[in-house]
Amino acid sequence: DFYHALEEVKPAFGIAEEELESCVQGGIIHFSPVIREILKEGQLFVKQVGEANATPLFSVLLHGHPATGKTALAARIAIDSGFPFIRLISPEDMVGFSEMAKVQHIAKAFMDAHKSRTSIVVVDNVERIIDxxxxxxxxxxxxxxTLMVSLRKQPPKGRRLLILATTTERAVLKQLDFYNSFDSDIMVPTVNTYDELLYILEQSEAFSPQEIDEVLGSIGDIHDNRRIGVGIKKILLSIETAKQDPDKVGRFARAINRAIDEDL
Amino acid sequence: DFYHALEEVKPAFGIAEEELESCVQGGIIHFSPVIREILKEGQLFVKQVGEANATPLFSVLLHGHPATGKTALAARIAIDSGFPFIRLISPEDMVGFSEMAKVQHIAKAFMDAHKSRTSIVVVDNVERIIDxxxxxxxxxxxxxxTLMVSLRKQPPKGRRLLILATTTERAVLKQLDFYNSFDSDIMVPTVNTYDELLYILEQSEAFSPQEIDEVLGSIGDIHDNRRIGVGIKKILLSIETAKQDPDKVGRFARAINRAIDEDL
Amino acid sequence: DFYHALEEVKPAFGIAEEELESCVQGGIIHFSPVIREILKEGQLFVKQVGEANATPLFSVLLHGHPATGKTALAARIAIDSGFPFIRLISPEDMVGFSEMAKVQHIAKAFMDAHKSRTSIVVVDNVERIIDxxxxxxxxxxxxxxTLMVSLRKQPPKGRRLLILATTTERAVLKQLDFYNSFDSDIMVPTVNTYDELLYILEQSEAFSPQEIDEVLGSIGDIHDNRRIGVGIKKILLSIETAKQDPDKVGRFARAINRAIDEDL
Amino acid sequence: DFYHALEEVKPAFGIAEEELESCVQGGIIHFSPVIREILKEGQLFVKQVGEANATPLFSVLLHGHPATGKTALAARIAIDSGFPFIRLISPEDMVGFSEMAKVQHIAKAFMDAHKSRTSIVVVDNVERIIDxxxxxxxxxxxxxxTLMVSLRKQPPKGRRLLILATTTERAVLKQLDFYNSFDSDIMVPTVNTYDELLYILEQSEAFSPQEIDEVLGSIGDIHDNRRIGVGIKKILLSIETAKQDPDKVGRFARAINRAIDEDL
Amino acid sequence: DFYHALEEVKPAFGIAEEELESCVQGGIIHFSPVIREILKEGQLFVKQVGEANATPLFSVLLHGHPATGKTALAARIAIDSGFPFIRLISPEDMVGFSEMAKVQHIAKAFMDAHKSRTSIVVVDNVERIIDxxxxxxxxxxxxxxTLMVSLRKQPPKGRRLLILATTTERAVLKQLDFYNSFDSDIMVPTVNTYDELLYILEQSEAFSPQEIDEVLGSIGDIHDNRRIGVGIKKILLSIETAKQDPDKVGRFARAINRAIDEDL
Amino acid sequence: DFYHALEEVKPAFGIAEEELESCVQGGIIHFSPVIREILKEGQLFVKQVGEANATPLFSVLLHGHPATGKTALAARIAIDSGFPFIRLISPEDMVGFSEMAKVQHIAKAFMDAHKSRTSIVVVDNVERIIDxxxxxxxxxxxxxxTLMVSLRKQPPKGRRLLILATTTERAVLKQLDFYNSFDSDIMVPTVNTYDELLYILEQSEAFSPQEIDEVLGSIGDIHDNRRIGVGIKKILLSIETAKQDPDKVGRFARAINRAIDEDL
Ligand SMILES: Nc1ncnc2c1ncn2[C@@H]1O[C@H](COP(=O)(O)OP(=O)(O)OP(=O)(O)O)[C@@H](O)[C@H]1O
Ligand SMILES: Nc1ncnc2c1ncn2[C@@H]1O[C@H](COP(=O)(O)OP(=O)(O)OP(=O)(O)O)[C@@H](O)[C@H]1O
Ligand SMILES: Nc1ncnc2c1ncn2[C@@H]1O[C@H](COP(=O)(O)OP(=O)(O)OP(=O)(O)O)[C@@H](O)[C@H]1O
Ligand SMILES: Nc1ncnc2c1ncn2[C@@H]1O[C@H](COP(=O)(O)OP(=O)(O)OP(=O)(O)O)[C@@H](O)[C@H]1O
Ligand SMILES: Nc1ncnc2c1ncn2[C@@H]1O[C@H](COP(=O)(O)OP(=O)(O)OP(=O)(O)O)[C@@H](O)[C@H]1O
Ligand SMILES: Nc1ncnc2c1ncn2[C@@H]1O[C@H](COP(=O)(O)OP(=O)(O)OP(=O)(O)O)[C@@H](O)[C@H]1O
Ligand SMILES: [Mg+2]
Ligand SMILES: [Mg+2]
Ligand SMILES: [Mg+2]
Ligand SMILES: [Mg+2]
Ligand SMILES: [Mg+2]
Ligand SMILES: [Mg+2]
Structure with a gap:
């Protein structure tokens, strides 16, 4: 295919380090203890596949609201695994592919993984991959x-494979009978409390303590202690937009309030 | 493809200045303060992408009723950005294209944009592009x-891209889960009050003050101060038709009244 | 394509005079003042596109019940325009065409029109063209x-295009969101009153005054002054069939009554 | 196509006499005065197209229950017309054709007809032709x-064409908006009364008068004078089966009673 | 096609004797007088087509529950006809065929049949053939x-064709308007009474009289004289399985009881 | 096809021993007497096809909840049959195949089986094979x-074939009218009681007796003696994950409880 031909060649083996690092652009901000637990559970599965003889194939689904950091966390776990082969299957790499080209792209990624002793395949944004x-x-x-069967295809003897997939559409995967194909799943949370938001604003260094006060005062109704329910990525982006506006506090508050309302 | 082959070749790089200017044929009439606010918000996003290191990719959706000037405003913001690369993706340029040819046309526009330091891609009339x-x-x-993924595809390191899309079908984009793919959105209003219409009629120089009085008197029921709710493009076009008719006032009033009724 | 290859070649430029004239085979019988108003409104749009600088593109939809003379009236307006380029896009010219061949046929007609200073494209029987x-x-x-986008595609600078389309399925075009693509529309009426029918029968010279009396007496229930609601083409055809039958009056009355009933 | 290639070649011009005669295998039994009226109305349309200048194109739909003799009557009218060109379009001649091959077969039949001064095209079993x-x-x-447009495609100047179509699915053609494409229609009746059946049994010479009495006595409930509602073709076929059975009367009665019940 | 190419070549003419005999593997056990009536009615249609001049084409549908012996009975009638040409169209011979290959396979079978003076075509398992x-x-x-039209396609003059089709899905064929295409139909019954089952068990020689008693005692509730409603093929198969089990009686009874329950 | 070409060549004849053994990786743990009965019933069908003259073709469906060991049991029966030809048809071997490639893969497996005197074809995970x-x-x-017809296609004279299929979607196969195509079926149970779970935990040797007590104490509500209803494969996998966690007991209990809840 046309587009196919234009994409730059990548080595079949080895780790796509740079590509994965770019998924964690904004770092991992520990705004909640849940973030550390997620990373720990990821390590557990890495160990199960990496050390044990008994589990040559294991698959985990990271699911959560849009912009909650699913891709970043999966990338982090993969990078920290130390496995010699890591591959990212992402819809952004399949723009303009025909259905068959996608199938082959996916099948090839798994075949390559089957050639390494221990591998991780990150399947990002499953709902977008399946259009x-x-x-x-x-x-x-x-x-x-293709995805469902690839998830269950045993690697050759002595090879071991961990699969990390991400989705915002857990309910859809359930309806598709795809959810059951995963051996385990991890829920990635939104930023929910005012304390969590406060922590992120401080880390961003974009607002003075007083501005932070103003922001918190004008978001939702603080006395209700209403769930904020906005993804970390959306919050980081709104901070950037606000920085350009003379009315930094107002712009940020409006953006977050709109995000909160959309969530209702 | 046949038609494909016939379309005139355009340089892959550089600004499609003339094409964009033709979208603002009727100028920008400031019939409401909202128009200026829209242009300002556009500038803000231009700045966020153009100057900041942190937001290499940002997308905005301009939505509103038919004929409200969405395309003209997006074109205006793009022209005024001063960015070295601006590309218009429009259904009118894809007449007779197969589905695959469309995908490639779109993918190519984004790929070209990824090659420039700072770029704007205007995706006009999204609902028509997706048939x-x-x-x-x-x-x-x-x-x-293809559009959904292109909107999220990170430009290569150091490149920055602002995407401006237009649609009359915001509700449809929501149902398609496409609306959420945009980082921000701008609502473009219809001409709503008698004062706004008065301002436009004066600017058009097609009617004498007395004729304007007659027109306003015979549109809707002025005492109700009913919302007019007609797009600026429709109003400008009706003025042109009316100019040909000996009964200029009557023809214009009938046209606008029919437009008002259709909106109900 | 097979059939495609067999159709006779027509010059790309110039007026398809003969083809258009054959659409007005039965002439234009002025059975109602509305007929003249329709022709006048047509002239107005011709003038707006032909003379004004400001409206290079205008589209009008003629709609009405089957057999009401939509095609004949559109052809009449086009012929009388004096424009150097007139093209008829008709389903009868696309028998056996594939979907792609149709798209190209339509796109080519508009491209040709874009090459003339002032042009008219008649798009006949829209619902049949779209299958x-x-x-x-x-x-x-x-x-x-293809039709929706072609209707909105601006001709190159300095070129002007009027589009006249016909349909019996106005409601369908509304549901397809196609109706809104037209800048204006004209409703073509059926023959409704006994006086209108009387006028047509006289013009046909097929019946003696006494036979006309008989006919009117046996159609519907004259005292109800019920709407007749039959298209002019159907009436002219029934006159022809009746001429062959020894029982001319009876045959004509039965045909019209059946047409009236079908309309209920 | 494979099958296409195997079918025997037929002259493009001239009358398919033998093929048409085979449609009237069982002759035309005048079991009801309606049969003669149908043939007369057919002659009227033949005259209208053949003699008048004003009606170069006319289409008639023969509809009725299965096995009522629609094809035989259309063939009879066509043969008796004396027109130099008659063509039968029948699903049996398109077994194994692709959709495109069918379209071409139909288009070619009409194109050939357009080459003769006066022609008849019989379109048999419309619902089967459209699958x-x-x-x-x-x-x-x-x-x-293709059929809808072919029915309306004007023959070239000076050529005249009568189209006779048959169908058992009048309601379906109405739902398809196809029924309205016909200029007129003829209803072909079933055998309904005991007298009609009696007449047919006598004509068949398969039963003695006494056997006919027995048959009539054991069909339906003669005192109710219930509608029989069975097609002439089915009756003629049941007579043939009955002839093979020692219990001729019983077999025939059972067959007809089953047909009556199915009709309920 | 691949599979197509691999299938062994069969003579186009002549009787597929061996193939047909294999359909009657288990013989015809006359467990009910209906079996003989079915065979007789088959002979009647054979005679009608074979001897009479008047019925060159006749089609019969054998329908009934699964495993009732439809295929065996159709094969028996065909073999006993003495016709020089018999052809079996069966889904098992079209595994891996494309839709077009199936159409050609069917069309060819009928074309071959049209070349013989008197022929029988057995169309087995119609619902499976149409997928x-x-x-x-x-x-x-x-x-x-293709099947519907082939059933109605007249053989050339002087040739005669009897079509025997089988199906378990009579209701489906009705909904498909296919059922009406047949000139007659025959219902093939299940094994219904204890006496019928007794007769079959005796014929099978697999059980001692005492075992037969036991079997009958443990099937359904004999006092209800409930309909058994199981096909002969299923019964014969269950006898074979039972023969392998030390608990012959128990195994057979369980199998039949399960079959009875499934039928509910 | 691409992927097709890459898969390693396998001998057309002979037993895919290694492939089958890998399906029984975890051995067969006799946690319930039903397991032995299933294996026995399998042997019975092996004998019926292997020894009797009368049943050259027999098909069995193993169905049950996910992860209950269906594939392992089918593989076990096949391996223990001693038949010279055994073939596994599995979705994992058809990743990236087109529909036609799948059809040919399946057809070829059955054709190969038809060439051996006695054969077994295992059709694994039917619902996944049919997408x-x-x-x-x-x-x-x-x-x-293709599957439905292959199941019924008689092997050539003297050849005998047993088909073992597995599915988690028995209800679906019923709705597809596929279930009836099987001559018999076997239900594979989940692990249901605390005693069964206890037996498996002991066999696993992963927990000390005291840890087992803890586990059982924290699963479901032991006093309700609620059905556990989790597949053996899921239990074995959870044991492996637990082994990696310092909190072995807690991790295992959480995993099983989540599995129990999902089943509700
Ligand atoms: N605790 C955190 N968890 C995840 N991401 C974080 C965290 N703190 C900061 N980030 C940053 O937030 C961004 C999360 O974006 P990411 O694309 O991973 O979200 P996502 O859930 O995959 O979004 P989408 O639903 O659009 O796929 C990244 O840039 C990441 O570096
Ligand atoms: N304030 C204004 N905003 C936008 N357009 C204006 C304004 N004043 C005048 N115009 C003129 O009105 C026209 C608006 O047409 P435009 O095609 O942009 O509308 P649109 O909303 O994109 O229509 P559509 O719904 O058909 O896509 C342009 O010719 C533009 O020059
Ligand atoms: N006042 C009239 N308006 C239109 N047509 C007229 C009039 N008087 C006579 N005619 C004749 O009536 C016929 C109208 O047929 P025409 O094909 O235009 O109808 P139509 O509405 O396009 O039909 P359809 O719905 O089938 O497309 C023409 O032959 C035309 O010459
Ligand atoms: N009065 C009659 N009208 C029509 N056909 C008659 C009549 N009398 C006898 N026949 C014979 O009856 C048969 C009618 O069959 P024909 O195929 O025309 O019926 P049909 O309505 O077209 O059936 P189908 O619904 O299956 O298409 C012919 O063989 C014809 O010769
Ligand atoms: N009276 C009988 N009628 C029919 N078949 C019988 C009879 N007695 C024994 N048989 C045997 O029973 C078997 C019937 O199987 P057959 O395949 O014909 O059934 P079927 O109804 O076609 O099944 P299916 O519904 O699966 O197509 C054959 O082996 C046949 O020899
Ligand atoms: N009694 C048992 N029955 C079946 N499998 C067992 C048993 N005891 C242990 N096992 C092991 O459990 C595993 C069962 O997995 P298997 O893939 O056969 O399950 P399945 O039901 O086919 O799963 P799926 O629904 O995912 O196809 C195998 O590794 C097998 O060795
Ligand atoms: Mg993501
Ligand atoms: Mg626009
Ligand atoms: Mg018309
Ligand atoms: Mg017919
Ligand atoms: Mg059968
Ligand atoms: Mg399995």
Whole structure:
């Protein structure tokens, strides 16, 4: 295919380090203890696949609201695993691919993984890979089935494979009977409390303590202690927009309030 | 493809100045303070992408009723950005394209944009690009997914990209889970009050003050101060038709009244 | 394509005079003052596109019940415009065409029109061009989108284009969001009153005054002054069939009554 | 296509006499005065197209229950017309054709007809030609649209064409908006009364008068004078089966009673 | 096609004796007088087509529950006809065929039959040939239409053809408007009474009289004289399984009871 | 196909011993007497096909909840049969295959089996082979029909074939009318009671007796003696994960409890 031909060649083996690091652009801010637990559970699965003889194949689904940091966390776990082979399967790398080209791209990634002693395959944004759209609903069943079967395909003797997938559409995967194909799953949370938001604003160094006070005062209704429920990525982005506006505090508050309302 | 082959070649790089200017044929009439606010918010996003290190990719959706000037405003913001690369993706440039040809046209526009330090891609009339039709409903999921993923595809390191899209079908984009892919959105209003209409009629220089009085008197029921709710483009066009008719005032009033009724 | 290859070649430029004239085979009988108003409104749009600088592109939809003379009236307006380029896009010229061949046929007609200073494109029987069928419903979305975008595609600078389309399915075009793509629309009426029918029968010279009396007496219930609601083409055809039958009056009355009943 | 290649070549011009005669295998039994009226109305349309200048194109739909003799009557009218060109379009001649091959077969038949001064095209069993099936429902829209447009395509100047179509699915054609494409229609009746059946049994010479009495006595409930409602073809076929059975009367009665019940 | 190429070549003419005999592997056990009536009615249709001049084409549908012996009975009638040409169209011979390959396979079978003076075509398991599946429902309309039209295609003058089709899905064929295409139909019964089952068990020589008693005692509730409603093929198969089990009686009874329950 | 070409060549004949053994990786733990009964019933069918003259073709469906050991049991029966030809048809071997490639892969497996005197074909995970997905629902009807017909295709004279299929979707196969195509079926149970779980934990040698007590104490509500209803494979996998966690007991209990809840 046209686009296919244009994409830059990547080595079949080895770790796509740079590509993975770019997924953790904003770092990992520990705004909640849950973040550390997620990273720990990831290490556990890495160990189970890496050391034990008995589990040559294991798959985990990271799910959560949009912009909660699913991709960043999966990338972090993969990078920290120390496994010699890591591969990222991402919709952004398959723009303009035909259904068959996608199937082959995916199949090839798993085949390559099967050639390494211990491997991790990160399948990012599963619903986008399968071209999911709620009207219809429509999706590529061919790609879906390829993913479902690849998840269960035993690596050759002596090879071990950990699969980390991410999605915002856990309910959809359940309806597709895809959710059951995973051996385990991890829920990635939104930023929920005013304390969590406060922590992030401080870390960002974009606001003075007084500005932070103003911001918190004008978000939602602080006395209700209403759930904020906005993803970390959205918060970091809104901070950047606010920085450009003379009315920094107002712009940020409006952006977050709109995000909160959309979530309702 | 046949038609594909016939379309005139355009330079891959540089600004499609003339094409963009033709979108602002009727100028920008400031019939409401909202118009200026829209242009300002556009500048803000231009700055965020152009100057900051932290936001290499940002996307904005301009939505509003038909004929409200969405395309003209997006074009204006893009022209005024001063960015070295601006590209317009428009359904009118893809007449007779196959689904795959569309995907490649879109993918190529984004790839070209990724090659410039700072770029703007205007995606005009999203619902038409995806061949949306409410009966069915039907649309090209392949093209839709291409747009959704292109919107999220990070430009290479050091490159920055602002995406401005327009649509009359915000509700549809929501149902398609496409709306959430945008980082921000701007609502473009219709001409709503008699004062706004008065201002436009004066600017047009097509009617004498007395004729303007007559027009306003015969539109809707002025005492109700009913919302007019007609797009600026429709109003400008009706002025042109009226100019040809000996009964200029009557023809214009009938046209606007019919437009008001259709909106109900 | 096979059939494609067999159709006789027509000059790309110039007026398809003969083809258009054959659409007005039965002449224009002025059975109602509305007929003249329709022709006048047509002239107005011709003037707006032909003379003004400000409206290089304008589209009008003629809609009405089957057999009401939509095609004849559109052809009449086009012929009388005096524009150097007139093109008829008709389903009858696309029998056996694939979807893609249709798209190219339509795109080519508009491209040719864009090459002339002032042009008219008549798009006849829109619902048939898009292969509309109410069961399903089904239609060619590819052809529909081509028409929708072609209607909005600006001719090159200095070129002007008037588009006249016809349809019996106005409600369908509304549901398809196609109706809104037109800048204006004209409703073509059926023959409704006994006086209108009387006028046509006299003009046909097929019946003696006494036979006309008999006919009117046996159609519907004259005292109710019920709407007749039959298209002019159907009436002219029934006159022809009646001429062959020894029982001329009876045959004509039965045909019209059946047409009236079908309309209920 | 494979099958296409195997079918025997037929002259493009001239009358398919033998093929048409084979449609009237069982002759025309005048079991009801309606049969003669149908043939007369057919002659009237033949005259209108053949003699008048004003009606170069006319189409008639013969509809009725299965096995009522629609094909035989259309063939009879065509043979008796004396027109130099008659063509039968029948599903049996398109077994194994692709959709496109069907479209071309149909288009070619009409094109050939357009080359003769006066022609008749018989379109047999329309619902089968369009691959209609009530589950879905499904049908070939491509073939349907080809038929609809072919019916309206004016022959070249000076040429005249009468189209006779048959169908058992009048309601379906109405739902498909196809029924309205016909200029007139003829209803073909079933055998309804005991007298009609009696007449046919006598004509068949298969039963003695006494056997006929027995038959009539054991069909339905003669005192109710219930509608029989069975097609002439089915009756003629049941007579043939009965002839093979020692219990001729019983076999025939059982067959007809089953047919009556199915009709309920 | 691949599989197509691999299948062994069969003579186009002549009787597929061995293939047909293999359909009657288990013989014809006359467990009910209905079996003989079915064979007789088959002979009647054979005579009608074979001897009479008047019925060159006749089609019969054998329908009944699964495993009732439909295929065996159709094969028996065909073998006993003495006709010089007999052809079996069976889904088992079309594994891996594309839709078009199926259409050609069917069309060819009928074309070959048309070349013989008197022929029988057995169309086995119609619902499987058309790829029927109740979810959707889905089926190959192309293959269905081919069968429907082939059933009605008159053989050339002087040739005669009897068609015997089998199906378990009579209701489906009705919904598909296919059922009406047959000139007659025969219902094949299940094994219903204890006496019928007793007769079969005796014929099988697999059980001692005492074992037969035990079997009958433990099937259903003999006092209810409940309908057994199991197909002969299923009964014969269960006898074979039982023979392998030390607990012959118990195994057989369990198998039949499960079959009875499934039928509820 | 691409992937097709890459898969390693396997001998057409002979037993895929290694592949089958890998399906029984975890051995067969006799946690319930039902396990032995299943293996016995399997032997019975092996004998019926292997020894008797009368049943050259027999098919059995193993169905049960996910992870209950269906594939392992089918593999065990096949390996223990001693038949000279055994073939496994598994979705994992058809990743990236087109629909047609799948059909040929399946057809070829059965054709190879037909060449051996006695054969077993294991069709693993039927719902995945047919690309079943509950949304829509969608599936490959072409592959489904191929399986349905292959199951009924008689091997050549003197050849005998046993088919063992597995599925988690018995209800789906019923709706697809596929379930009836099998001559018999076997239900594979989940681990249901605390005693069964206890037995497995002991066999695993991963927990001390005291730890086992703790585990059982914290699973579900032991006093309710609630059904556990978790598949053996899931239990074995959870044991492996637990082994990596310092809190072995807690991790295992959480995993099982989550599995129990999902089952509700
Ligand atoms: N605790 C955290 N967890 C995850 N990401 C974090 C955290 N703190 C900061 N980040 C930053 O937030 C961003 C999270 O974006 P990411 O793309 O991973 O979100 P996502 O959930 O995958 O979004 P989407 O739903 O759009 O796929 C990254 O830039 C990451 O570096
Ligand atoms: N305040 C204004 N905002 C936008 N356009 C204006 C304004 N004043 C005048 N115009 C003129 O009105 C026209 C607006 O047309 P435009 O095509 O942008 O509308 P649109 O909303 O994109 O229409 P559509 O819904 O058909 O895509 C342009 O010719 C523009 O020059
Ligand atoms: N006042 C009139 N308006 C239109 N047509 C007229 C009038 N008087 C006579 N005619 C004749 O009536 C016929 C109208 O047919 P025409 O094909 O234009 O109808 P139509 O509405 O396009 O039909 P359809 O719905 O089938 O497309 C023409 O032959 C035309 O010459
Ligand atoms: N009065 C009659 N009208 C029509 N056909 C008659 C009549 N009398 C006898 N026949 C014979 O009856 C048969 C009618 O069959 P024909 O195929 O025309 O019926 P049909 O309505 O077209 O059936 P189908 O619904 O299956 O298409 C012919 O063989 C014809 O010769
Ligand atoms: N009276 C009988 N009628 C039919 N078949 C019988 C009879 N007695 C014994 N048989 C045997 O029973 C078997 C019937 O199987 P057959 O395949 O014909 O059934 P079927 O109804 O076609 O099944 P399916 O519904 O699966 O197509 C054959 O082996 C046949 O020899
Ligand atoms: N009694 C048992 N029955 C079956 N498998 C067992 C048993 N005891 C241990 N096992 C082991 O449990 C595992 C069962 O996994 P298997 O893949 O057969 O399950 P399955 O039901 O086919 O799963 P799926 O629903 O995912 O296809 C195998 O590794 C097998 O060796
Ligand atoms: Mg992500
Ligand atoms: Mg616009
Ligand atoms: Mg018309
Ligand atoms: Mg007929
Ligand atoms: Mg059968
Ligand atoms: Mg399994």
């Amino acid at each position: 999911w759209v709620p009207i219809g609903p429509r999706f590529s069943n061919t790609v879906l089935q | 949306w039709v409410p009966i069915g409903p039907r649309f090209s999921n392949t093209v839709l997914q | 509309w069928v109410p069961i399903g419903p089904r239609f060619s979305n590819t052809v529909l989108q | 209609w099936v009530p589950i879905g429902p499904r049908f070939s829209n491509t073939v349907l649209q | 029927w599946v109740p979810i959707g429902p889905r089926f190959s309309n192309t293959v269905l239409q | 079943w997905v509950p949304i829509g629902p969608r599936f490959s009807n072409t592959v489904l029909q």
